[in-house]
Amino acid sequence: MKCDHEVDDDEGASRPVAGLARLRDVDPPPSLVAGVMRRLAEPRPPSLWRWLRRPWVIQLRLSPLSASGLALGMALAVGLAVRLPRAPKAPIPSASASASASASASVSDSTPPRAAAPVRVRFHLQAKGARRVSLVGTFNQWGADGIVLDPVSDGTTFAGTIELPPGTYEYMFVVDGRWVTDPAAEERRDDGFGRQNALLRL
Amino acid sequence: MTLDAGSPVGGTDAAGASGRDAKTAARDDEESRLIARCVAGDAESFRPLVQRYQRLVFSVALRMLGGRAEAEDVAQQAFVDAYDALDRFRGEGRSHAFSTWLVRIAINRAKDVLKSKRWTEEPLDRDVGGAEASFAHSPSDPEVETLRGEDQRRLEAALARVPIKYREVLILKDVEEMPYEEIRVVLNLPITTLKIRVVRGRAMMQKLLTDGGGR
Numbered sequence: 025m026k027c028d029h030e031v032d033d034d035e036g037a038s039r040p041v042a043g044l045a046r047l048r049d050v051d052p053p054p055s056l057v058a059g060v061m062r063r064l065a066e067p068r069p070p071s072l073w074r075w076l077r078r079p080w081v082i083q084l085r086l087s088p089l090s091a092s093g094l095a096l097g098m099a100l101a102v103g104l105a106v107r108l109p110r111a112p113k114a115p116i117p118s119a120s121a122s123a124s125a126s127a128s129a130s131v132s133d134s135t136p137p138r139a140a141a142p143v144r145v146r147f148h149l150q151a152k153g154a155r156r157v158s159l160v161g162t163f164n165q166w167g168a169d170g171i172v173l174d175p176v177s178d179g180t181t182f183a184g185t186i187e188l189p190p191g192t193y194e195y196m197f198v199v200d201g202r203w204v205t206d207p208a209a210e211e212r213r214d215d216g217f218g219r220q221n222a223l224l225r226l
Numbered sequence: 227m228t229l230d231a232g233s234p235v236g237g238t239d240a241a242g243a244s245g246r247d248a249k250t251a252a253r254d255d256e257e258s259r260l261i262a263r264c265v266a267g268d269a270e271s272f273r274p275l276v277q278r279y280q281r282l283v284f285s286v287a288l289r290m291l292g293g294r295a296e297a298e299d300v301a302q303q304a305f306v307d308a309y310d311a312l313d314r315f316r317g318e319g320r321s322h323a324f325s326t327w328l329v330r331i332a333i334n335r336a337k338d339v340l341k342s343k344r345w346t347e348e349p350l351d352r353d354v355g356g357a358e359a360s361f362a363h364s365p366s367d368p369e370v371e372t373l374r375g376e377d378q379r380r381l382e383a384a385l386a387r388v389p390i391k392y393r394e395v396l397i398l399k400d401v402e403e404m405p406y407e408e409i410r411v412v413l414n415l416p417i418t419t420l421k422i423r424v425v426r427g428r429a430m431m432q433k434l435l436t437d438g439g440g441r
Contacts (some may be wrong), residue, residue, distance in 0.1 A: 039434060040400040047401045052284035054296045060276045060305040062270050089408040092279055158266075162238040201267035215259075 040155045138150075143190060145172065148183035149206065154199045157182035161221070166174025170198055194221035238427055257324050265313050269374030276305050279325055282402065283332045289397045290336035292386050301340055304332040329404075330412045340390060384434040399424050 088092065107226050158170030163186070173182035194213060197204045205212060209222030263271035283304055288297035308315075308331050315327055385393060385401075398409045399420070406417045413420070 035326040038428050041381065041384075041428055041435070043377055044385070044431070045403060046394070047289060047381060047385070048285055048403075050285045050288055051331065052280040052301070053294065055275050056280050056284060056298055056301060057273065059298070061269070061273060063274065063302055063306045064309055097280060098426045103374065117429060160262075160266055166266070170266060198266055198268070201269075201272075203266075204270050 034203070035130050061183065067182055068222065141190070142187040144187050145224070146183060146185045147195075148176070148181055149199070149205075150181050151197075151199050151204075152180040154182065156198075156200055158197060158198045159184060159186075160198055162193050163188055163225075173197075188226055189226045193224045193226070195224060196221055201212070229366055242312065254323060261312055261315065264309060269309070272305075272309050275324070279328055283328055286332050286397055286402065287336050289385060289401060290333065290390075290394065291339060296339060297336075300335045301332060304328065304335045307331050307335065320359060323408075324362040326408045327409050329398070329402075333412060337390070337394075380435060381431075382429050387434055388427055388430050392430060393425050395420055396427040396431065401430070 036103060048052070062117055147159050149157055157173045159173060160166050160170040164171065173184040177181050194215075195206070196219075199208060203219065205220050206222035207225070211223035211225070212220040213223050215221045257275065260271045260275055264275075280301065284301045285296055287304070288294060288302040291297050305328075308328055310332075310440065315324065385396065388396060393415065395409065398404045398412060401407070404412070406420055409415075409420055410417050415423075
């Protein structure tokens with residue numbers, strides 16, 4: 025390529041200044057990594073982007089008449105849904121953190137060998153005092169928000185049910201931002217970062 | 227946990243390309259998983275990424291700014307900025323890799339610092355060998371300075387005297403040896419412009435070194 029200069033710098037008249045690549049050999053300060061992690065832990069002012077992405081609360085105010093109409097409509101919808109014929113429920117396997125740890129294996133055995141029929145899997149974890157427990161894994165590409173588990177009435181357990189096609193999955197729980205391996209998982213696999221993912225075979 | 231520090235960032239030669247491609251793909255995949263964890267709120271998963279790229283980010287910041295303290299501050303802030311924006315990061319292809327994105331943030335941060343100091347950009351055809359050229363670099367650590375070779379000191383001083391818009395390209399092309407495609411993404415400039423700046427930047431460096439302006 026020609027311009028007012030020779031610009032084919034790798035083969036033309038212009039070559040890198042001798043020794044310039046050696047300037048790459050710098051040792052970063054030993055405090056750099058710790059400094060970054062410390063800054064990450066500090067509260068930072070909210071950015072516009074974060075403000076836009078924060079959860080919004082939408083309040084709907086209805087007059088007594090419209091509220092009655094809405095309730096009637098919902099009751100009709102529920103009534104219709106109940107009257108519709110439903111397919112028999114498949115058994116729900118469980119990948120759990122408590123006493124039903126063997127449930128996933130037993131359900132795998134009991135699941136009929138239908139090709140690619142989705143299997144309902146119930147995940148639960150005892151996490152006393154936790155505010156938010158979510159589920160992430162290969163089934164949702166370790167998705168950012170995960171699948172939020174609901175608190176169960178005992179006040180210490182969080183649970184949720186999802187449908188998965190037969191296969192092998194890795195997953196973890198995220199408890200208030202902290203990644204936790206399912207303590208009841210029968211199988212685990214190193215994640216390459218010093219922790220273990222729980223393994224679920226369906 | 228420490229990960230393999232990949233350096234230089236990219237590569238263009240053919241030798242061993244397939245092996246490196248596989249290694250690069252594995253590294254990108256590993257980074258994607260770490261990034262997904264960070265976005266899910268696991269800040270600790272960011273540590274291996276910082277460890278992996280601290281040299282690269284610090285080196286770029288140091289060559290842009292000259293002083294180690296400022297460079298460390300800019301490098302740290304660049305990592306924090308990157309962390310805060312991870313949910314917007316879309317790594318698509320090698321030239322859009324996490325490292326490329328990180329360097330872009332670091333360069334922009336360094337430019338912000340330079341702007342705040344009102345270090346003005348010299349005109350395109352300025353004779354940088356002139357006596358009026360000002361040093362952007364002031365050696366800060368005597369112990370380190372004595373350990374460095376005379377040649378390296380001259381190179382550092384000469385590079386610090388090259389105007390910013392040429393210096394940033396030289397840092398990425400000749401110091402970090404990044405391919406043009408990645409530099410194009412980092413600086414958001416056409417490759418033709420980059421090549422012209424590389425040629426001119428190198429000529430300025432040669433002139434500074436020949437005239438003794440790098441001392």
